[in-house]
Amino acid sequence: MKLVDRAKIDDLDKIVDLDTEVIGNSSRRGYIEHSIERGHCIIVKNDYDIVGFLIYDTNFFECAFIALVIISPSNRRNGYASLLIEYMVSSSPTTKVFSSTNRSNISMQRVFEMNGFIQSGVVENLDEGDPEIIYFKSKR
Template sequence: MKTVVEASNDDLEKLVQIDSKVIGNTSRRNYIERSIEFGKCIVAKENDVIVGFLIYEVNFFECAFISLIIVSPSSRRRGYASLLMDYMVSSSPTTKVFSSTNRSNINMQKVFEINGFIQSGVVENLDEGDPEIIYFKSKIELLN
C-alpha cells in the first residue's frame, strides 16, 4: 500500500541513502536533516518501506516551493513522485505551490505537466547553459 507521511528523525539514514543512490554522494545530508527537523520533508512508502521523499520551503515570495523530489531508482515510474506532489499541493500551507527543474531534465518536466503544474518562467545562469524552468500549481484548483 502506498502512503505519504511526514518524515521523522528515524528516516534520515534511509533518505540519505536514497539521495546518495541518485546523486552519487551524501552532500545533502545536513539539508535533509534540517528539513526533517523543520517539518518540511515528507516521505512516500510502499508497505512501510521508504521509496522517495520531497522537501519544500515556504519562503519563495511567501509561497510553497518544492525544492527536492527524490525517488529511489528502483522505484521510479510507479507514481511515487506524483503521490508526493499531490500530497504536498493538497496539504500546502500556501495556496500557490512552485517548483523547478533544469531544461535538460525532460523526465521531470513531464512529471510536472502530468500533475497539472504549468510553466511560470525561466531562470538563467544557475547552471551554465541549462536554464531552470519554474513550475506553478494553485491549491485553489483542487478546492473547486
C-alpha cells in the same frame, strides 16, 4: 501498498541513504535533517521501504517551493513522485506552490505537467547551458 507521510527524524538515515544512491554522496544530510525537523520533508513508502522523498520550503516570495523530489532509480515511473507532489500541494501552507527543473529534465517536466503545474518562467545561468524552468500550481 503505497504510503505518503511526513518524515520523522527516525527516517533520516534511510532518506540520506536514498539520496546518496541518487547523487553519489551524503552532502545533503544536514539539509535533509533540518527539513525533517521543520516538517518540510515528505516520504513515500512501498510497503516498509522509503522509495522517495520531497523537500519544500516557504521562502520563495512567501510561497511554497518544492525544492527536491528524489525517487529511487528502481522505483521511478511508478507514480511515486506524483503521490509526493499531490500530498504536498494538498497540505501546502500556502495557496501558491512553485517548483523548478532543468530544461534537459524532460521526465520531471512531464511529472509537473501531469500534476497540473504550468510553466511560470525561466531562470538562466544556474546551470550553464541548461536553463531552469519554473512551474506553478494554485492550491485552490
